[in-house]
Amino acid sequence: MTAKQFFIIADNLPPIAAEMSGLNIKLVPRQDKVMRWFLKNHVTAWKPMPTRVVQSKEDAVVAIDSSAAGQDQLRKGATVADSPRIGVIGRDSFGPTLSRVLFPAHLHDRARTDAATEEAEWRAVRNTRRIKEGKKTYVVVDTREDGSEQIVGYAQWETPESLPPASTGPKPADETEVDVPPPSLDQDALREAYRVMEVVTEQTLGKEGHSQMWYLMILGVDPTQKRRGIGKMLVKHGLEQAAREKRDAFLIATPEGKYLYSSLGFEQVGEQIALGDVPHYAMLWKRPREEEGGEVLLN
Numbered sequence: 127m128t129a130k131q132f133f134i135i136a137d138n139l140p141p142i143a144a145e146m147s148g149l150n151i152k153l154v155p156r157q158d159k160v161m162r163w164f165l166k167n168h169v170t171a172w173k174p175m176p177t178r179v180v181q182s183k184e185d186a187v188v189a190i191d192s193s194a195a196g197q198d199q200l201r202k203g204a205t206v207a208d209s210p211r212i213g214v215i216g217r218d219s220f221g222p223t224l225s226r227v228l229f230p231a232h233l234h235d236r237a238r239t240d241a242a243t244e245e246a247e248w249r250a251v252r253n254t255r256r257i258k259e260g261k262k263t264y265v266v267v268d269t270r271e272d273g274s275e276q277i278v279g280y281a282q283w284e285t286p287e288s289l290p291p292a293s294t295g296p297k298p299a300d301e302t303e304v305d306v307p308p309p310s311l312d313q314d315a316l317r318e319a320y321r322v323m324e325v326v327t328e329q330t331l332g333k334e335g336h337s338q339m340w341y342l343m344i345l346g347v348d349p350t351q352k353r354r355g356i357g358k359m360l361v362k363h364g365l366e367q368a369a370r371e372k373r374d375a376f377l378i379a380t381p382e383g384k385y386l387y388s389s390l391g392f393e394q395v396g397e398q399i400a401l402g403d404v405p406h407y408a409m410l411w412k413r414p415r416e417e418e419g420g421e422v423l424l425n
């Protein structure tokens with residue numbers, strides 16, 4: 127059996143070094159380029175603990191000092207000032223899945239600036255509009271070594287109270303036309319994605335759809351910050367609010383999201399669906415029923 131390798135990635139090396147003196151442990155600053163590459167490519171699990179412990183595919187263990195700087199905090203109620211950063215995270219996190227379908231390579235030449243910038247800006251505009259419409263938007267903020275803060279993940283929920291009156295309100299599909307579509311966006315693909323989602327929602331939940339539930343419209347985590355519990359923190363917070371309002375929750379998951387949602391008690395409803403060529407899953411979360419002795423708050 128190969129010996130385990132240990133690495134410590136610390137925001138603040140001296141205290142950690144003192145704690146670990148005498149052990150054969152390699153100390154690496156958190157921003158170290160090689161270590162960032164290692165985390166991205168080789169890490170399979172990352173657990174928030176007193177120090178965050180990471181289990182890698184090579185059976186190495188990496189610990190990240192979270193005792194001082196480098197803490198993640200949930201901020202409830204994002205503002206429109208957060209939209210540019212949210213747009214970037216949305217673009218980067220969905221790059222391998224839905225973004226590939228909505229911003230296909232063959233339209234990149236049509237971009238006025240470059241397609242990546244256009245996508246981030248378009249996502250930012252959508253985010254701002256949705257915040258103004260009252261969609262619940264939460265962000266997780268990471269405090270960095272120099273004390274500056276950066277948003278590392280966000281979640282946006284449509285709740286029954288944020289829905290427009292049935293007679294006048296736009297259907298989700300109308301969102302396609304609301305925000306000025308950039309040239310690199312495949313509008314037909316977006317319309318088709320909304321159409322499929324509407325059909326699936328009606329098939330699984332009936333005519334009422336998710337109008338009486340908390341509906342997770344989008345969840346994205348900075349790809350360099352995955353598996354640190356950020357996504358879970360965001361979804362859990364929404365579910366706690368939903369439970370307080372005695373609401374269930376619904377979403378349409380990417381394959382990656384499905385793992386996270388299953389771990390929080392969501393169950394797949396209906397068959398796998400495709401948005402473009404990306405498989406997706408309708409998932410339902412039922413709040414703990416008090417009459418069944420269920421806890422309202424999640425672990």
Ligand SMILES: CC(C)(COP(=O)(O)OP(=O)(O)OC[C@H]1O[C@@H](n2cnc3c(N)ncnc32)[C@H](O)[C@@H]1OP(=O)(O)O)[C@@H](O)C(=O)NCCC(=O)NCCS
Nearest residue numbers: 219346347352353354355356357358379380382383385386
């Ligand atoms: C899906 C996503 C939001 C998860 O965010 P995250 O911060 O990395 O997730 P967490 O660290 O909170 O994961 C919590 C748990 O979910 C499960 N999980 C999350 N990502 C997983 C993956 N890629 N493979 C297997 N399990 C995974 C694990 O059980 C994990 O707990 P563990 O790390 O203790 O094992 C993130 O990967 C992402 O932004 N993906 C791209 C965009 C996307 O697909 N969003 C979902 C739209 S429906």
